[in-house]
Amino acid sequence: MTHLAEKAFLGSLMKSEYLLKDTVVQPGQLESTRHQALMRKMVEYQLAGKHIDLITLTTLPNLESFGGMSYLSELITHADLEKFESIEKLLLDLWKEREKRSILTLASVNDWEIERVSGELDKISHLQMDNHTSIQRALMTIYEAPWENLPLNNGISTGFKELDEITGGFQEGEVTIIAARPSMGKTDVMLHFAKVIGWAGYLPLIFSLEMPEKLVTSRLVASTGGFNRGKMRDPKQRLSQRQKDSWAAILGNLTHTNIQIFDGAGQTIPEIRANTRKMIHQYPQRKPVVFIDYLSLIHTGHTKGGNPHQQITEVSKSLKTMAKDFNCPVICLAQLNRSVESRADKRPMMSDIRESGSVEQDADVILFLYRERYYDKSSMNFSLDFIISKNRNGPVGTVSVKYNEHTGEIVEKNESDLPQASDARDEEIDKQEGN
Incomplete structure (x- = not known):
């Protein structure tokens, strides 16, 4: 197959x-x-400046080493201009293998170390040739748009x-920084x-570079069940009977998320x-969404003492490339520096992101988190405020939700009960049950 494809390729040339x-x-x-x-x-x-047609090529000084006149004539018979792009793709796929x-x-x-092997294979796998779209093809995809009922939000x-409504959800090929x-x-x-x-x-796909899998799982259970995280240290002793009765249902519910944790x-x-590539092959029916906790903990492979700005720049650009190559959203957490603490207004701004220049440039959406109770416990x-400071394809603004710092529950503002209140009810029930 390879030999025939190469004949068709050269004949077309x-x-x-x-x-x-x-x-x-x-x-x-x-x-x-x-x-x-x-x-x-x-x-x-x-x-x-010479032609590369059959006549010119017959003047090659060592023509016989290329198969002679008969072989060059045979190549012409295999030419297929209509399928040239498909032949190119086939040859590249075979070369990659x-x-x-x-x-x-x-x-x-x-x-070799596994990191080097993975890196080299990755370079080969993501060599692309189909990144061109003509304006005619692009316009055809939206030709029926004025008459079609398209969803308002095509993101996740x-x-x-x-x-x-503000961000359009998580978009394929985009990087969101929280x-x-x-x-x-x-x-x-x-x-x-x-x-x-x-x-x-x-x-x-959760890549937890700081928190071990057991703690990630514990937090997932606590927030889903509305349990105070402190109880998760010893569920047998600290959970109420009512909470224990709901345990199996909560775990069953979480199973359906299909979350994959790499810690x-x-x-x-x-x-x-x-x-990520391995999970895509393992779950072909599900579109991946990559979560990374957190930015400055991603290892660049450089020795200690390297320039932090250069390392963050390298990682930031790599995240954007990964989002585009896998055509999936990448959501990465980032720490703010201490400068925010020295201001009267504690609401974060772009300059508070460590090594913010490259992050601000490469990210498509940047969300800052702010809680009043973080600074005033009374x-x-x-x-919990989502401050949308950058939105490449839409407006900026602030969205408030309700957050229970004890359980990790987060709900819409318009939901009837505060998460804190539900937690207080659990505590009261625990006291009545003697737990």
């Missing part, structure tokens, strides 16, 4: 030599050494109507989004990409 300037296939990506040498000669002739096998062989012989819902001071509620927000997205039929410390972008304001 000879028949319509303009294709040589446009093709994305390089001589070294052909399998046959004879075909590689012939294509190099074609490139050489074209650069010299050969390269992958070669990399695995080298890795085995030279005992955040679970909050007002936030969806930034806040420590203990403001970043992880609870991430887990809430992951649950909502999972229940909606997507595949939430290795110091994970790199190539490792995150490799695991406040009865249980709101």
